[in-house]
Amino acid sequence: MSPDPTAATSTTAATSTTAATSTTSTTSTTAVAFPSRQPPGYEWLPDEPRFDPRIHLQIEPPTSVTSLREFGYPADQIEQTATDVAVSAPFRIMSDEGAAVLLESCRRLRGFARRAGNRIEHTVRGGCYRSRFLRDLCLSADVTRIMSEIYGTAVAPHTMPVHLGHLNYEPTDVHEAVDKWHHDTIPLDFVMMVSDPNQLPGGQFQYFVGTKGEVAELAARGERPPTDRVVAPHFPGPGSAIALHGNMVVHRGAPLTEQAERITMVNAYVALDRSRADQSRSRDLMGVDDESHLYTEWTRHTAWRGAGRLTGLVESLDFGLTREQAIEHLEWAIDDVQSALDDLRAGPREAEHYER
Template identity: 25%
Template sequence: MPMNSARSGRRSALDLPRTPTGIDQVFHAVRARKPRRIVDLPAEPRWRSEYVARDVRGPRMTLGEFGYRREELHHAHGGVDETATVGPVQILTPEGLDRLAEVCDKLEGAAGSSRFIATRRLRSADLVSTFINNMMRDRTFLLTCSRLAGVPLIPHPLRIPTAQINYFEGRGRPEIVRWHRDGMDYVFTIQLSGEDDYEGGRFTYFQGRTDEFTGVTEADPRIREAPCGERGATLFLHGSRIFHAVTPVTEGRRVTLVISFFCPYFARQDSNTFWHLAGDDGIPATIPSWLRLKWPVRDPAMDYSLRAGSPVITWEDVEGA
């Protein structure tokens, strides 16, 4: 996957804070508050399957290119969960992108602040937006995302962090995304603003193993930038295995929708940790979702799909691309 080196923003990117860990992470979990619900929901357009672009393909990198050994990866049905990044691609049609941007703009008034990962965001957006909920559970959309990632996907059963809208404005205190790796394994970020709308806001990542990130300097060529500036640009990231951040937005406005997916066939290998989730949403809000995620199942593909209110996506569906 061709990427541009983040030479112009490398120093500012490495100067970004890192997500708290250890005792600091527990401290955030104690202080965090459950995301608030919107009382007066704005009117929304209707989601349509035709909003998904056809034959979506894009440049791809494997986890092997990030230093992971094949035996460290998840295996199932004769396949390997080896995709690290895909994109940027245009996963929505221009009309679909306009409707999604319209919905996210209307929801901005409900965004809250956080010091854990992203500065200003709306969590569980699919629980307050019928449009986003239906988009994420649309079979055409899920098939497209699954084929890009190379594994069958459904919306993540952890409902609070499944869909997050990030809002960044270049005024006052800079709004950023700290250096972090996700609890989620399969993450798609849809850019709802074009690079002409803002300054800064560069998606930066470390092309190496997560255990090699500590001590990285600005001279390290593995600090790179994904060219996601075009409006509608969508990037898939194996979030739990890649350190990434977003540099400060210094002018204008940048809005993104981050959607987290789940592979039922790798349910036992899910990378989420309790304290990572609680650090963002608080302990009381995390406990019910955590128990629901870890509850024993007989048929993971069917059981988790029902929990997520999603169609079942199979390996045969993915391989039928």
């Protein structure tokens, strides 16, 4: 579960600033502070229990993790990503009492559910601007620490609050997948069972043991991931989760076999080491998330990425740069800013997934 060791021997511009861009202490659990004010139009749920980690958490680390290498990814792709971890075994995060409070809050948030693009029929985004319990759980330092341990690199709750506490609910049509085969718009996350997974008729969370490229080739032929390479992990109960390298592992919520309550929660994380790729695909959020906060969050995230890399240059560069190296360093440092500008100017597009 250690960070990719090849980064230290690479000769790219990125590598020369790797150490310096790991500017945040490994004990920090914050990248960008959660806003002190809610966006316009958002109200707190009244009368929620206050989140108390001593009462509501019962963290039991996973017994195993699987690596991206075991999924078939080559080293040159892995070294660009936040961690070589692909997925963990299911592990417990919530106590029984915490799981019960979370379920009740998510039931109350269901009234705000809506369609997210072409992938999910019923989802709540921005729930951490409505539920203090969900917000405090998703920002919990205890939960962040176990996620850092699992990933083998320091992480923080995602800089864009729209990616915190994402909720999926069962679709109206029982034959529809809860969420189609896809990889995430975020680098790292956990997927938590909010409703009781043992009461569900079908509707398992599933992931494909293979690469995004393999699933894209299958999709181009009109095929889905073969069942012998699909894993449906057993979740022991509500409040248990798996850690996921969401941007690299293709996964879905399978169809239910009969109508039932199915609620899952996805909480996203970013690696504090900004020398690796961003792995966030914010362009897919245009037309999905409220403009009242999306563009502010996206700009803050991009500024955080660029600031980390630029600060790394300030602190690490020594005499002797050539003109070409100067260009290479600066272009690398503002790469995420340039990409964000390109995406913002290009405008909305259909969210990527692997079902046609």
